[in-house]
Amino acid sequence: MPGEWNSSQQGLVLITGASGGFGLHFALQLEAQGYVLILHGRDKTRLQMTLDALEFPERHQLMLGDLSSRKTLESLIDALVQMPIVGLVNNAGFGVWGGFEQRESVPQLDVLRTDLLAPVALAHALLPKLKKNHGFIINVSSLAGESPLPYMATYAAAKAGLTFWSEAIRAELLGSVRVVTLAPGPSPTGFRQISGAPQGKGSLFRIPAAQVVQSALRVLKGGGGYCVPGFRHHLIWMMQKIVPRSVSLAMMAYYLRR
Numbered sequence: 456m457p458g459e460w461n462s463s464q465q466g467l468v469l470i471t472g473a474s475g476g477f478g479l480h481f482a483l484q485l486e487a488q489g490y491v492l493i494l495h496g497r498d499k500t501r502l503q504m505t506l507d508a509l510e511f512p513e514r515h516q517l518m519l520g521d522l523s524s525r526k527t528l529e530s531l532i533d534a535l536v537q538m539p540i541v542g543l544v545n546n547a548g549f550g551v552w553g554g555f556e557q558r559e560s561v562p563q564l565d566v567l568r569t570d571l572l573a574p575v576a577l578a579h580a581l582l583p584k585l586k587k588n589h590g591f592i593i594n595v596s597s598l599a600g601e602s603p604l605p606y607m608a609t610y611a612a613a614k615a616g617l618t619f620w621s622e623a624i625r626a627e628l629l630g631s632v633r634v635v636t637l638a639p640g641p642s643p644t645g646f647r648q649i650s651g652a653p654q655g656k657g658s659l660f661r662i663p664a665a666q667v668v669q670s671a672l673r674v675l676k677g678g679g680g681y682c683v684p685g686f687r688h689h690l691i692w693m694m695q696k697i698v699p700r701s702v703s704l705a706m707m708a709y710y711l712r713r
């Protein structure tokens with residue numbers, strides 16, 4: 456269990472994928488709001504770096520586990536349901552770039568397990584605690600969930616599922632658990648390198664990870680909602696709404712092929 460409790464502390468929050476990127480900034484900003492954190496990830500060294508970046512590292516704890524493994528997910532859940540959790544940040548995720556047929560099946564299925572199935576399983580298991588504690592869920596989805604993405608087909612499918620599920624439970628839980636569906640566009644984290652996607656014009660639309668997280672926490676403060684952070688990501692979102700699917704499919708296929 457985390458270290459000593461004091462009256463300025465707001466409760467216990469689980470952040471998945473806290474070993475870098477958005478997860479690091481969720482940790483920094485939620486700690487600043489007084490929360491005590493469970494920092495989850497697979498890479499212990501990088502998780503320790505997140506912990507060391509916090510102001511009161513001794514208050515928080517690390518939790519290791521691969522969310523694409525059903526067995527691991529089940530044992531994480533067994534431990535988590537014993538804890539007085541008030542917030543769940545479903546942030547861990549990755550994508551696999553490449554032709555659907557050319558890329559192996561296992562990593563593509565792992566994208567679905569990590570980015571979609573694990574958030575659903577964690578939220579379902581923790582909901583009784585979250586309701587009791589008038590808590591919150593932040594689901595880190597993506598603008599990739601707003602339109603099909605050739606050469607990152609499985610990632611977009613996972614994020615579309617996550618967005619729809621998150622928005623539906625947001626309506627179901629109104630008044631009991633605040634839900635934020637965060638749908639960012641490109642941001643300079645480890646994501647692009649891990650997915651293997653090429654650098655390109657998309658980087659013109661990047662906004663810093665700290666700003667993405669700040670937007671999500673602002674929406675949380677307002678009671679929850681769907682959050683597209685920043686002006687640049689709003690531009691992408693608006694284009695997704697007005698450009699016909701046939702055109703956007705052809706454009707994205709051209710852009711992401713290579």
Ligand SMILES: NC(=O)c1ccc[n+]([C@@H]2O[C@H](COP(=O)([O-])OP(=O)(O)OC[C@H]3O[C@@H](n4cnc5c(N)ncnc54)[C@H](OP(=O)(O)O)[C@@H]3O)[C@@H](O)[C@H]2O)c1
Pocket residue numbers: 471472473474475476477478495496497498499501520521522523546547548549550569570595596597598638639640641642643644645646647649
């Ligand atoms: N950056 C962007 O452009 C962007 C845009 C839209 C949405 N997103 C979403 O933002 C979220 C955070 O990604 P990021 O951009 O911050 O990228 P990142 O720097 O690569 O961080 C991803 C995090 O997810 C964790 N993770 C990945 N696979 C995992 C698995 N199987 N089990 C457990 N943990 C796993 C990683 O943990 P370990 O390293 O410890 O394994 C890492 O902490 C993801 O859901 C991503 O889809 C990112």
